[in-house]
Amino acid sequence: xxxxxxxxxxxxxxxxxxxxxxxxxxxxxxxxxxxxxxxxxxxxxxxxxxxxxxxxxxxxxxxxxxxxxxxxxxxxxxxxxxxxxxxxxxxxxxxxxxxxxxxxxxxxxxxxxx
Amino acid sequence: xxxxxxxxxxxxxxxxxxxxxxxxxxxxxxxxxxxxxxxxxxxxxxxxxxxxxxxxxxxxxxxxxxxxxxxxxxxxxxxxxxxxxxxxxxxxxxxxxxxxxxxxxxxxxxxx
Numbered sequence: 001x002x003x004x005x006x007x008x009x010x011x012x013x014x015x016x017x018x019x020x021x022x023x024x025x026x027x028x029x030x031x032x033x034x035x036x037x038x039x040x041x042x043x044x045x046x047x048x049x050x051x052x053x054x055x056x057x058x059x060x061x062x063x064x065x066x067x068x069x070x071x072x073x074x075x076x077x078x079x080x081x082x083x084x085x086x087x088x089x090x091x092x093x094x095x096x097x098x099x100x101x102x103x104x105x106x107x108x109x110x111x112x113x114x
Numbered sequence: 115x116x117x118x119x120x121x122x123x124x125x126x127x128x129x130x131x132x133x134x135x136x137x138x139x140x141x142x143x144x145x146x147x148x149x150x151x152x153x154x155x156x157x158x159x160x161x162x163x164x165x166x167x168x169x170x171x172x173x174x175x176x177x178x179x180x181x182x183x184x185x186x187x188x189x190x191x192x193x194x195x196x197x198x199x200x201x202x203x204x205x206x207x208x209x210x211x212x213x214x215x216x217x218x219x220x221x222x223x224x225x226x
Contacts, residue, residue, distance in 0.1 A: 032212035043204055043217040044157070051212065088156070092212050100145045100164060100208060102215055106156035
């Protein structure tokens with residue numbers, strides 16, 4: 001059973017703060033890792049992809065991956081009320097027949113208050 | 115504009131009726147996926163297809179059927195055997211391998 005766990009939330013931070021979202025996964029064969037943002041009533045939108053250990057920065061977003069600890073995180077700097085959404089962690093394994101299939105966490109709801 | 119088009123946006127099903135949700139993509143993606151999302155829940159995989167004329171069951175395939183006759187299209191039929199079909203249905207596509215999936219806008223299905 002491949003599991004992707006996210007901190008349960010909800011997470012509430014003030015505007016301008018750093019929001020930290022965490023995700024752990026059970027399958028050591030996982031090769032690629034994604035963060036999606038989902039606004040209420042909308043479909044998920046890809047915001048970050050990370051494939052190797054370390055940090056990857058894109059604007060106010062930083063994804064961090066540690067394969068040894070089976071841990072991936074998303075930091076949102078200078079959080080804005082428009083960042084209020086549910087953030088989904090997704091993990092891709094390396095099994096031939098299921099290559100490409102993503103395993104999703106249940107999501108962490110983030111609220112940024114003014 | 116390249117993207118994934120799902121239709122209709124809202125759909126109502128009568129008891130004993132089969133309904134078909136459409137998903138079309140013009141991204142030239144090889145793989146396509148169907149997910150179900152219930153309120154406050156994560157995404158659950160129904161079916162996926164990595165190549166034309168081939169598809170695999172996901173975690174909750176019972177009561178659903180799919181076809182993949184064209185690379186661009188991956189329709190999902192919700193059959194009368196699916197007793198609790200009310201949910202938000204999401205179609206996604208990706209290139210093969212370790213590439214991310216991109217989602218359509220979804221279809222909301224309700225029972226009349």
